[in-house]
Amino acid sequence: xxxxxxxxxxxxxxxxxxxxxxxxxxxxxxxxxxxxxxxxxxxxxxxxxxxxxxxxxxxxxxxxxxxxxxxxxxxxxxxxxxxxxxxxxxxxxxxxxxxxxxxxxxxxxxxxxxxxxxxxxxxxxxxxxxxxxxxxxxxxxxxxxxxxxxxxxxxxxxxxxxxxxxxxxxxxxxxxxxxxxxxxxxxxxxxxxxxxxxxxxxxxxxxxxxxxx
Numbered sequence: 001x002x003x004x005x006x007x008x009x010x011x012x013x014x015x016x017x018x019x020x021x022x023x024x025x026x027x028x029x030x031x032x033x034x035x036x037x038x039x040x041x042x043x044x045x046x047x048x049x050x051x052x053x054x055x056x057x058x059x060x061x062x063x064x065x066x067x068x069x070x071x072x073x074x075x076x077x078x079x080x081x082x083x084x085x086x087x088x089x090x091x092x093x094x095x096x097x098x099x100x101x102x103x104x105x106x107x108x109x110x111x112x113x114x115x116x117x118x119x120x121x122x123x124x125x126x127x128x129x130x131x132x133x134x135x136x137x138x139x140x141x142x143x144x145x146x147x148x149x150x151x152x153x154x155x156x157x158x159x160x161x162x163x164x165x166x167x168x169x170x171x172x173x174x175x176x177x178x179x180x181x182x183x184x185x186x187x188x189x190x191x192x193x194x195x196x197x198x199x200x201x202x203x204x205x206x207x208x209x210x211x212x213x
Contacts, residue, residue, distance in 0.1 A: 013175040025173040035173045038182075039211075042171040046208035049162065050079050055131045056158075059197040060140050061103040063095050071116060071147045072105055075194035076126055077202060085126055086195045088113035092150060103192040117151050127158040135187045135201045137163035164201050171208050 010019040012028035023032040049055050061073035070093060076085035088105070090113040100106045134140045141161055148155045169182035176183040189200035 013177055025175060038170040039173060042167045043208055043211045045167050046205045049131075049133055049205055050209055052131060054129060054159070055079050055133055056084060056127070057133050057198045057201050058140060059134065059194045059201065060143055061105060061192065061194050062099065062143050063091050063093060064099050067146065068093065069143055069146060070150060071143055072110060073103070073194040074119070074123070075198050077195065077198035079202065079205075081199070081202065083195065085122070087119060089119060090115050116147050117153065120148070120151070120153050123156055127156055130158045131160050131162060132158045133162045133164050133201065133205070135164045135197065135204070137161045137165070164204060168204055168208065171211070
């Protein structure tokens with residue numbers, strides 16, 4: 001065994017060169033420097049999101065994950081913590097038991113809730129010209145598009161969608177070798193309610209924005 005290698009020696013997960021001791025994710029010098037650049041970008045993004053007046057946080061609970069899934073609950077939260085919208089949604093289709101096991105919403109819970117058709121005009125108005133931040137934006141956007149299509153209604157089109165999950169992945173810097181990208185993380189502090197997950201996303205942004213390193 002070479003003198004500079006010990007059983008505790010760590011190797012960069014991206015290139016398998018010796019890792020720097022100061023690198024928490026265990027990167028070599030070059031990849032540590034690259035991650036620090038990406039991390040600073042994520043911090044800058046979080047600070048922008050918290051400081052920009054027309055940013056809104058969005059989250060949904062759904063009837064599932066597939067191409068037939070619908071919105072079951074939706075919430076909008078300002079970056080100051082003001083609840084802008086929070087409603088259950090009565091879906092057209094059934095709510096699978098597997099979905100209920102996650103968010104505890106079943107047919108009885110949403111029996112008296114408005115339909116998505118009833119909520120759509122208000123959502124359009126609230127999201128107009130907004131920058132929408134979502135933890136896993138691709139998923140929520142797809143489900144919202146599917147739900148709009150199911151009702152033959154126009155898709156919700158804010159000024160832009162931003163994904164807090166992807167930014168947090170860059171902030172954390174853990175490498176996913178299978179995807180050759182930063183690892184996605186579950187939302188910390190979420191409770192599988194739309195409003196609770198909006199608040200957890202806001203807390204995530206605040207943690208990122210406070211970074212001083």
